[in-house]
Amino acid sequence: GPFEVWDNLGVKESLPEIEKAGFTIPANVKRMVEKGGTTFYRIQNGKKQFWDFASDSYKDVPYSPDMVFLANIKADKAKVVLSNSDCSLVDIGNDVFCFEFHTKMNALGGKIIEMVPQSIDFIRKNGAGLVIGNEAGGMPPAFSAGGDLKYMLSLAKNKDFTGIDNFIKDTHATMKMIKYSSIPVVAAPFGLALGGGCEVCLWSDKIVAHNELYMALVEVGAGLVPAGGGCVQMWKRMSEAVVPQTDWLNVFLAAFKAIAMPMPSMSAQEARNKGFLRAQDRIVFNRDFLIGEAKKEVLKMAEEGYVPPVAMPIKVFGQDAMGALDANIPDMLAGYQIAPHISTVVRRVGYVISGGTAFKGEAISEDAMLKLEREMFVDCWKTEGSQKMAEHMATKGKPLFI
Incomplete structure (x- = not known):
């Protein structure tokens, strides 16, 4: 929103430029800065807070206990139990962990493929199950827009087809681990879930999808x-x-x-009609509840005595x-x-x-x-x-x- 954008620009730092441009600074904003407020929103002790103009102080943003916000949780660095430049494993409570992508457009690359087995091994020893989700923004946001084409293209141009073959072997092994490991895995897609992002969902035990879902296997459009x-x-x-x-x-x-003539779904219900979502998969209309609802499904499967499927x-x-x-x-x-x-x-x-x-x-x-x-x-x-x-x-x- 506009206040988050202002926070990113720097509220105090931008005031002289705004006045220089001929605009009037609202009195509330001037008072906030005078009282020591540096941003309209902040994360404090793992909780999102807002500046309350009535009391001239920060207050916690009220939200349902069923909402899970990764940004809030990650304010406690101890909650990030595994991490690399492309992905993180975050402890979201009750022995459930969330595997979060954070690449450009959340594209899947080698570091993500390597981290998934490590994460599942960690949860086998320390937890109950796994949610695959993230909090990407954008219009539309991208759960994952697919695989890392540039990496594969570099291998192909160097005629390293053995390298491509080995990468896909590793990818298949990782996807099978998602499906057949001893822990329940729930995918929480939203927005763009294309190519590899779609495939991660297809291998998961269950999908809890946001209603705004553009899901498809689009690789044919890239010649693959x-x-x-x-x-x-x-x-x-x-x-x-x-x-x-x-x-x-x-x-x-x-x-x-x-697969060969893909048209992305325009909603989660259409994704169900196209066969991507099954009867047991759920649709959530408020994205703020998405990871929390996926977490509930993990706990439910674990409490019922989860047994992995057999190939x-x-x-x-x-x-x-x-x-x-x-x-x-x-x-x-x-x-x-x-x-x-x-x-x-x-x-x-x-x-x-x-x-x-x-x-x-x-x-x-x-x-x-x-x-x-x-x-x-x-x-x-x-x-x-x-x-x-x-x-x-x-x-x-x-x-x-x-």
Whole structure:
């Protein structure tokens, strides 16, 4: 708000410049400075306070005990139990910890991938469960706008495809740890939850989302296949309710369109309609309550005796799916739904979610499908077209259709 902006500029320091510009300083503000007030808001002993003009003193901002504010908690440095330049693990009370991103646009990079296993190991020994959330601002704010494209692009330009492959192996191991560790993990997304940010949510035990949620797997727009397990998780979500094999083509096409022709949800309810949120996932309308409500879900699962899920074989549509896809791609090109290079990317998406060379109805392991995802991701980076698309996205912030 305007008073926070004024705080950042420096209230006392800015007064001479304001008067020099011909504006009148409000008497209340002058008195605040005279009485020793330096900012309109401050954090004191872990609590947010405001300057009260009536009493000429700071008072605590009243808020519900169900609200959890990381900025307030982190005022006590002892509450930050693990940290690096990209992320922190914060003790938010009751043996629950919050994993917080703090990169530009909260993009996921190597330091975050490394810190997640360390955090889960710490909580196994010292806590009950984990919330993945943050308090990013902006219009719209970014829970996470995706992966670190510039890092991957630098590897690709140096032809270090082994480095890319190893990074995705580490990413998959981290995502599986989120899903299958002995502690409950709840994601608390809001605003932009794109690409890797979306995938973190898909691997979590539960999602507690703010109503303003722009969620999608957008990697195809950068010339890439989702490679944080997004292909695997979307296929599982779309197919787990399907019993008769005759329905599989429609399920395959729905999963394919969700990944290959992404349109971010315009709300959490639309994200549910698109398959990103499940029936057990919750929607919160006041963002001030988001981390607190996610914390409640962690405690509830822990109190009920949380047992991690078991990785089950995944039934796939198999080679028949690729036949259907290959029959549709020429029409998609002719209708300008996709561009020529993007057609090669979306075909790789189809190859992953169909199970590769598997047969119709065959059950393959989750690891086998993740391996397909990793291989197709690396293959994309080997092409000049995908490198151009990724570089355009990284530098211009919008897709290049080639």
